[in-house]
Amino acid sequence: MERIQLSHGGGGEESGKLIRELFYRYFSNDILLAAEDAALLHTGGKIAFTTDSFTVSPIFFRGGDIGKIAIAGTVNDLSMMGAKPLYLSSSFIIEEGFEFEKLEKIVASMAEELGKCGAKIVCGDTKVVPKGTADGIYINTSGIGEIVREGISAATIEEDDAIIVSGDVGRHGAAILMEREGLGISGDLRSDCAVLWGVVESLLAADIPIHAMRDATRGGLAAVLNEWAVQSGVCLEVEEQRIPLSTEVQGICELFGFEPYDFANEGTFIIALPAEYADRALEAMRSHEAGQKAAVIGKATHYKDGKVILRSAYGSSRYLDLPKGELLPRIC
Amino acid sequence: MPLTLNNLYEDFRDPETIKAYASLIAEEAARLDEQLSIMEICGGHTHTIMKYGLKQLLPSNIDFIHGPGCPVCIMPKERIDHAIALAQMEGAILLTLGDMIRVPGSKSSLANERAKGYDIRPLYTPMDALRIAEENPDKKVIFFAIGFETTTPMTAVLVEQAIKRGIKNLYFHINHVLVPPAVDAIMSDGTAKINAFIGPSHVSVITGAKIYEYLPTRYDTPVVVSGFEPVDVMESILMLVRQKVEGWCAMEIEYKRSVTMEGNTKAQELIAKYLEPREHFRWRGIGDIPHSALKLRDEYAALDAEKLFADILPTEPIDDHKLCICGTILRGLAKPNDCKVFGKACTPTSPLGSCMVSSEGACNAYYRYMEV
DSSP: OOBOOGGGGSSSHHHHHHIIIIIIHHHOOHHHHTOOSSOOOOOOSOEEEEEEEEOOSSSEETTEEHHHHHHHHHHHHHHHTTEEEEEEEEEEEEETTOBHHHHHHHHHHHHHHHHHHTOEEEEEEEEEEOTTSSSSEEEEEEEEEEESSOOOOTTOOOTTEEEEESSOSOHHHHHHHHHHHTOOOOSSOOOOOOOOHHHHHHHHHTTOOOSEEEEOOTTHHHHHHHHHHHHHTOEEEEEGGGSOOOHHHHHHHHHHTOOGGGSOOSSOEEEEEEGGGHHHHHHHHHTSGGGTTOEEEEEEESSSTTOEEEEOTTSOEEEOOOOOSOSOSOOO | OOOOHHHHHGGGGOHHHHHHHHHHHHHHHTTOSSOEEEEEEEHHHHHHHHHTTGGGGSOTTEEEEEEEEOTTTTOOHHHHHHHHHHHTSTTEEEEEEGGGGGOOOSSOOHHHHHHHTOEEEEESSTTHHHHHHHHOTTSEEEEEEEESTTTHHHHHHHHHHHHHTTOOSEEEEEEEBOHHHHHHHHHHHOOSOOOEEEEOHHHHHHHOGGGGTHHHHHHOOOEEEOOSSHHHHHHHHHHHHHHHHHTOOOEEESOTTTOOSSOOHHHHHHHHHHEEEOSEEEETTTEEEETOBEEEOGGGGGGBHHHHTGGGSOOSOOOOOTTOOHHHHHTTSOOGGGSTTBTTTBOSSSOSSGGGTSTTSHHHHHHHTOBO
């Protein structure tokens, strides 16, 4: 079996071969193939720029792998700012002895996700570290997107804004937990890992005035709502029974005592927008797979600024706080 | 239709049923001639009451006093120091359940020690201990067993399996505690103003409801053994209110779908085979209670980490931080928000006391599900 060796990161012949035969093959585009020290990019107006490192364990999980998440993560961060993802960098830190076949699978998965949003990998780097000094493979991607819609911000939510979630929450965190802990529960639970540009593009094209938009990654729905409440100085009141939840995630939470709103997502996002546009937004979202279960879950008020309130269907309510303590290390 | 997990709880969270119970309770409670102060013994019930906001649905003359039924919360610091000392032994792997890892001992917590590089692993199921011991034959694998009567059978099974499989490197540090002596200690002390109980149901599945019969007979205080869903708790409250209003006092079972008078006799036999009561056990906040915990029987001394490694285990009792009132809360004399450091110096991220650590702890539940 072919394995990655230290020489693959050494900058010499083996490195060149790896770049040509793997990365160029899957990521091929003119800018990358120019093979200069830095990529030369053309952008018109205002751009968004973001970076993220991916260390997920296990590397392959139900519904995705580290490659898919490395593209989706960065593409989604750009999309959430109303930016069309254009150019990405991709840096690999690979442990000596990592199977080439797995690396190819990861790279192929990255190429597939790029194809879904039209973004390109235009530069990259590969380092190989001695056996035992990394856990298989880590990937960093940075990305540049062209702003299509300005002014989307966590600080611009207004009273009476509707809060929409794009799908059922908590699947990525729950799926990783199942895989990593080998909990021996079978079922259809899969990570929601997905590139969100398509659904965001539809929302922007429909001219819906989005105030805030964020993907509910680490910290889940609870973290996004709390950050928004503080940054916009509003109270977010959410009706618990309206939050979409799969029976699998619900079941895991029942068994292990987790809160589904704390679990990470990798293809689910939250929007705040004027309530009168909520129906149009739902319509635009539901035409995409990633938005099929989109639902209005609550609204912004000034009842208790800076707080998130969860209301039950039988008249009680409580604060939904930020997740605390060790929930799940290394989920992305 | 196949039975799914949802079927097990859906009806017991039905909003209309909860509302109906709330109005029935309000109606009947109007006839109470004194404040009804219900101690929910088990941390699981504290969690349900807070998570579902049930207190908000009740009239002001019904009140909860949170009990000591949280195995993590009642663990005194010296026992946590035991776990740390065991984890620090050369070639040791320390295994324990969930939240135990974050509870502060006298100087450190297991989570801190793990960060230093000691091999400390939280388990989701005790049975994983067998695999870990088999995979690490040159290591001393120590299972730091915690929990009330509910989790004790799993430890007994684990001991049995370790013996059957001839695993020689799996040791047990037993911290299993018992509900009835602890509640008895609180009642005989007499300072807590408790006039009704919600009894833990999962404990009772194992022990049978008979273990609570002393509450109505000796203390003239009613007890309803309740399930953990909101409808269960609401129904149990209504049952307690009715006893009070109608002027009778008894032990009743609400959680009939799982609890019997006699309990799971097979589990009871298994426990008795491997474990026996200790002379005494020091409960955090409550103090020494005779025969309130279990230990391995003498014939299994070769598996008993407490005996084998006695020379490295600290013996001095260690009191809580002087600002922490976990002890007073566990005795039913205070509520979490009576504590000066609650939510300030003591939070789930940096807990001073054990009640803030466990999701079954009253302080943690108050913090996490703060009422609006």
